[in-house]
Amino acid sequence: VDTNSKRLTIAIQKSGRLSKESIKLLEACGVKFTLHESRLLAHSNNQPIDLLRVRDDDIPGLVMDGVVDLGLVGENVLEEVRLERVATELPAEVTRLRSLEFGQCRLSLAVPKEDAYQGVQDLAGKRIATTYPYLLQDYLKKQGVNASTAILTGSVEVAPRVGLADAICDLVSTGATLEANGLVEKDVIFTSQAQLIQRPEPLNADKQAMVDQLLPRLDGVQKARESKYIMLHAPRKALEQVSALLPGAEDPTILPLSHTDELVAVHVVSTETLFWETMEELKAIGCSSILVLPIEKMMG
Numbered sequence: 001v002d003t004n005s006k007r008l009t010i011a012i013q014k015s016g017r018l019s020k021e022s023i024k025l026l027e028a029c030g031v032k033f034t035l036h037e038s039r040l041l042a043h044s045n046n047q048p049i050d051l052l053r054v055r056d057d058d059i060p061g062l063v064m065d066g067v068v069d070l071g072l073v074g075e076n077v078l079e080e081v082r083l084e085r086v087a088t089e090l091p092a093e094v095t096r097l098r099s100l101e102f103g104q105c106r107l108s109l110a111v112p113k114e115d116a117y118q119g120v121q122d123l124a125g126k127r128i129a130t131t132y133p134y135l136l137q138d139y140l141k142k143q144g145v146n147a148s149t150a151i152l153t154g155s156v157e158v159a160p161r162v163g164l165a166d167a168i169c170d171l172v173s174t175g176a177t178l179e180a181n182g183l184v185e186k187d188v189i190f191t192s193q194a195q196l197i198q199r200p201e202p203l204n205a206d207k208q209a210m211v212d213q214l215l216p217r218l219d220g221v222q223k224a225r226e227s228k229y230i231m232l233h234a235p236r237k238a239l240e241q242v243s244a245l246l247p248g249a250e251d252p253t254i255l256p257l258s259h260t261d262e263l264v265a266v267h268v269v270s271t272e273t274l275f276w277e278t279m280e281e282l283k284a285i286g287c288s289s290i291l292v293l294p295i296e297k298m299m300g
């Protein structure tokens with residue numbers, strides 16, 4: 001590892017559920033890339049940043065070993081690798097910089113739907129198939145349950161049907177895969193979303209400066225995603241009611257309209273979703289031309 005390098009290296013998943021969002025987020029922060037399908041390394045066109053595109057399982061270790069500076073990875077994989085490395089006495093520290101609000105999923109215990117499952121205690125002495133043996137055993141230990149694991153890297157959900165296991169512990173987002181395999185989700189043992197992590201050793205000044213620029217941009221992108229710009233025409237006498245109806249909207253801009261004194265234009269940034277119900281209420285108190293626009297970037 002060249003610790004004096006001025007180029008910041010970021011590991012992201014090469015192809016999978018986190019890839020698109022990871023690249024989208026970096027691009028929204030002003031980091032541009034031209035990606036070639038076969039290449040492991042991609043240089044940014046406009047910043048001294050290199051992307052290392054790998055399997056998600058490799059990302060926490062690369063960051064913990066200081067091989068890359070930053071990584072974008074699911075908390076599930078991060079925690080699994082951390083527990084495994086603690087058990088095998090390898091470096092397991094990372095600095096968590098941000099939760100990224102994508103890649104949401106949960107790691108759950110599921111059993112065949114005909115099972116009379118009452119609780120995790122029922123799994124004592126049974127075998128559970130999983131890709132996450134450390135997270136699973138950590139949970140079982142905390143629950144005081146002794147069960148064995150069958151470690152599979154894929155097709156975990158078919159294990160009970162073919163007699164490999166009595167239950168499974170797998171990632172769930174909608175539950176459709178479980179249902180298709182005759183399984184029912186019982187206990188959520190871990191909830192996860194993508195994380196931005198940094199290697200534990202301090203970065204050199206050049207790299208730190210880049211991270212210091214990247215983080216406020218990332219916050220700006222995330223804040224913008226949650227916010228809406230709302231414009232509407234409101235009766236001057238209903239302004240207080242209008243403010244009360246607009247969620248998270250402080251300091252609206254009030255502008256006169258050229259053709260009337262009774263109505264004013266209200267422009268406001270709202271930090272919450274504006275529901276159809278609220279728009280209907282606004283209309284009912286005399287508002288018109290109600291527009292809700294997405295915001296691309298924000299800076300305080």
Ligand code: ATP
Nearest residue numbers: 013016017018055056057074103104105171172173
């Ligand atoms: P790789 O080849 O990189 O090892 P993978 O098959 O292990 O890929 P993916 O299925 O692409 O991984 O999932 C990557 C991550 O996306 C998961 O570890 C998890 O953090 C997140 N994720 C979000 N939703 C889901 C879901 N419905 N099922 C599985 N993972 C999900």
Ligand code: MG
Nearest residue numbers: 055056057058
């Ligand atoms: Mg993986």
